Amino acid sequence: NAGVTQTPKFQVLKTGQSMTLQCAQDMNHEYMSWYRQDPGMGLRLIHYSVGAGITDQGEVPNGYNVSRSTTEDFPLRLLSAAPSQTSVYFCASRTQTSGGGEQFFGPGTRLTVL
């Protein structure tokens, strides 16, 4: 199993550009999520999905869109990049169990917006 994969590893954008961060998992996990990690702030949840066709907002959803057309893939779209979106982005997945459970994280995408 490859686990959770993310592409690209690094990306530099100019303000106003759009892009999609890719995330895929091969563990047949129903729950997938996107986080951003900023220095000194821990991880913050952007969006999450409990299954194909179902998504919901986390703590910091503004400026980001997601969709979940398959169990395996959960792309994150930046609509119009802003310098405040400079961060490291992590995708994670876990089995759909109530009350929490181990999340498996991808290696991250380091995004810089100029």
Add this chain to the structure above:
Amino acid sequence: GENVEQHPSTLSVQEGDSAVIKCTYSDSASNYFPWYKQELGKGPQLIIDIRSNVGEKKDQRIAVTLNKTAKHFSLHITETQPEDSAVYFCAASISGYQLIWGAGTKLIIKP
């Protein structure tokens, strides 16, 4: 909403000594409390978790304690080793779907 505070932000201990990291949470409805370890350049990895119906949980050199009355939980690492050097995060969740994370503790193990 839920808020999680984590202390200290940096902890330096001698190899072989114990390390303790503490977290407090604000929402008494929180019922799931995981601890993750993040090594440089990698995503976080779960090391231990505890649910609100349990006061303590151990896994070899790692233990977590939960005090629901005081709304705080702690990570204890005994007999620290160089490979324990990393950033550790606590988190809390009400539903299990949204985790609220602490700001992290950088643990340094001195040889």
